[in-house]
Amino acid sequence: xxxxxxxxxxxxxxxxxxxxxxxxxxxxxxxxxxxxxxxxxxxxxxxxxxxxxxxxxxxxxxxxxxxxxxxxxxxxxxxxxxxxxxxxxxxxxxxxxxxxxxxxxxxxxxxxxxxxxxxxxxxxxxxxxxxxxxxxxxxxxxxxxxxxxxxxxxxxxxxxxxxxxxxxxxxxxxxxxxxxxxxxxxxxxxxxxxxxxxxxxxxxxxxxxxxxxxxxxxxxxxxxxxxxxxxxxxxxxxxxxxxxxxxxxxxxxxxxxxxxxxxxxxxxxxxxxxxxxxxxxxxxxxxxxxxxxxxxxxxxxxxxxxxxxxxxxxxxxxxxxxxxxxxxxxxxxxxxxxxxxxxxxxxxxxxxxxxxxxxxxxxxxxxxxxxxxxxxxxxxxxxxxxxxxxxxxxxxxxxxxxxxxxxxxxxxxxxxxxxxxxxxxxxxxxxxxxxxxxxxxxxxxxxxxxxxxxxxxxxxxxxxxxxxxxxxxxxxx
Numbered sequence: 001x002x003x004x005x006x007x008x009x010x011x012x013x014x015x016x017x018x019x020x021x022x023x024x025x026x027x028x029x030x031x032x033x034x035x036x037x038x039x040x041x042x043x044x045x046x047x048x049x050x051x052x053x054x055x056x057x058x059x060x061x062x063x064x065x066x067x068x069x070x071x072x073x074x075x076x077x078x079x080x081x082x083x084x085x086x087x088x089x090x091x092x093x094x095x096x097x098x099x100x101x102x103x104x105x106x107x108x109x110x111x112x113x114x115x116x117x118x119x120x121x122x123x124x125x126x127x128x129x130x131x132x133x134x135x136x137x138x139x140x141x142x143x144x145x146x147x148x149x150x151x152x153x154x155x156x157x158x159x160x161x162x163x164x165x166x167x168x169x170x171x172x173x174x175x176x177x178x179x180x181x182x183x184x185x186x187x188x189x190x191x192x193x194x195x196x197x198x199x200x201x202x203x204x205x206x207x208x209x210x211x212x213x214x215x216x217x218x219x220x221x222x223x224x225x226x227x228x229x230x231x232x233x234x235x236x237x238x239x240x241x242x243x244x245x246x247x248x249x250x251x252x253x254x255x256x257x258x259x260x261x262x263x264x265x266x267x268x269x270x271x272x273x274x275x276x277x278x279x280x281x282x283x284x285x286x287x288x289x290x291x292x293x294x295x296x297x298x299x300x301x302x303x304x305x306x307x308x309x310x311x312x313x314x315x316x317x318x319x320x321x322x323x324x325x326x327x328x329x330x331x332x333x334x335x336x337x338x339x340x341x342x343x344x345x346x347x348x349x350x351x352x353x354x355x356x357x358x359x360x361x362x363x364x365x366x367x368x369x370x371x372x373x374x375x376x377x378x379x380x381x382x383x384x385x386x387x388x389x390x391x392x393x394x395x396x397x398x399x400x401x402x403x404x405x406x407x408x409x410x411x412x413x414x415x416x417x418x419x420x421x422x423x424x425x426x427x428x429x430x431x432x433x434x435x436x437x438x439x440x441x442x443x444x445x446x447x448x449x450x451x452x453x454x455x456x457x458x459x460x461x462x463x464x465x466x467x468x469x470x471x472x473x474x475x476x477x
Contacts, residue, residue: 011360013384015110016414016421020102026095029058033092034205040148041075049076052088059091085142086216089209097351103416104346107358111414114261114342130173134215136163137180141212144187149204152193160184176214183207206352213349223347224311230257231325232265232302232315233333234295235359236411236426237442239282239394243275246282248445250292251359251413251426253337254304254315262341264359267292267315276463279395280444280456287446291319294446301325313344330427331438334361334411357413362386362423369405377405379423389415389422398450399425399441406430407439 032051039048056072059065068091071084080088108115140159147156160180167177187204190196213219233253240247247270254265269290277285287293295302303325308316338361346355366380377388388410390401404410407428415422427440444453 012110013381015106017384020106023099023102026099029054030092030095034201037205038149038199038201040146040151041080042146043078044076052076055091058095064091082138082142085145086212089212092209093213099353100351103353103356107414111360133167137215149199150193152187152191154191157184157187157191179211183211225308227306228309229305231255232304233328233337235330237296237445239396246271246273248286250296253333253341262337264341264343265313265315267317274467280453281459282396283445284457290317291322295324296442297446299327299329301328312347331429353416356416360414361411363409367405377401387422389424392424394441397441397444399439403439404428
């Protein structure tokens with residue numbers, strides 16, 4: 001909960017555990033369709049036909065009703081064409097969008113924060129020249145749906161390669177091309193599908209439906225961008241790591257220079273990486289690309305001058321338009337500025353439960369730990385249990401599950417996964433020798449004198465140096 005005398009109100013934790021009308025039914029319809037994709041829709045079985053009908057029933061009261069009903073009927077007969085698969089993907093995306101909106105509305109009610117404002121997008125343009133590439137991508141995705149995840153093989157998956165190669169050089173097609181490339185690589189690593197012990201059902205259905213819709217004209221317009229000036233108050237850093245890439249996403253409160261409503265914004269930086277660079281060494285790759293990371297670790301604000309900001313709240317970071325400001329302690333920002341900050345609305349195609357990440361401050365909770373479950377942590381907030389996702393705490397900083405378990409205040413991202421709300425810690429306050437001490441996940445972003453952090457960064461420097469030497473030798477040969 002957020003203390004009322006600090007500028008916030010009490011968080012209604014009970015609302016995070018109450019049922020949401022229609023949520024289970026919408027997710028059940030999505031799950032049924034996702035399972036139908038596992039076996040493929042070339043020769044559907046009775047169970048798959050029932051799942052398709054369930055998807056159609058779930059959107060029966062929407063403008064999609066007639067198209068999806070026809071698509072479900074054709075797919076159940078094994079006669080679905082491109083337009084039918086597009087309609088099914090649209091229905092699935094619409095259902096997950098409704099789940100996203102219901103969960104977001106519940107969070108806004110629970111934290112008593114200003115509602116997100118609807119955003120606009122720039123009109124689409126310049127898509128005609130890529131119509132053939134979009135059609136080729138849709139054809140491949142439809143073939144995937146017919147074969148199903150159990151039916152994939154290297155020949156089928158390899159059909160994406162020429163499409164991706166033709167798309168990547170065009171900046172306007174980079175978004176769908178990157179998605180197709182990553183999806184195809186993931187499928188290729190899992191071939192043949194018939195031997196898979198476990199199929200990532202929801203993930204592959206997410207990637208398939210999103211990729212299919214992104215190939216439609218006007219589906220991925222250039223985001224509307226405005227230039228903003230004012231003060232940026234960082235809240236924390238979410239680090240997302242892959243074997244070959246890493247991204248740091250800074251969540252912050254932006255206070256406009258003209259005195260307008262404070263807004264919740266994000267600023268992201270990413271970089272390719274070798275799989276040998278892990279932990280605190282990741283900052284070596286990210287730090288040169290964004291001055292904001294230094295401000296985060298130093299606990300300082302950043303003054304922005306005409307910084308580009310999308311309609312969804314993402315800053316298009318440019319170091320030339322930012323300068324380091326005065327001290328800005330994270331928990332002070334969370335107690336004073338966060339309660340009045342309004343979020344930006346999410347664009348229709350991006351509405352998905354996995355996208356939910358709402359900054360919240362919790363205080364006055366009791367901590368539960370369960371050693372028998374691998375040391376899982378949960379908070380008791382106003383008599384309600386809230387699970388804490390300590391697996392998301394990055395190894396690139398001093399924040400640890402033990403620090404979370406001994407905390408008295410926690411600033412984190414409220415997420416939703418596997419049917420419940422979870423808290424991803426970004427920073428905590430602990431009492432050490434009768435003094436409140438803050439521990440931040442992004443404390444090492446701008447550099448550190450911590451022994452563990454210094455060792456990790458040195459190891460990363462050495463690893464990158466060796467890789468560069470080897471690459472140089474290969475190029476000389």
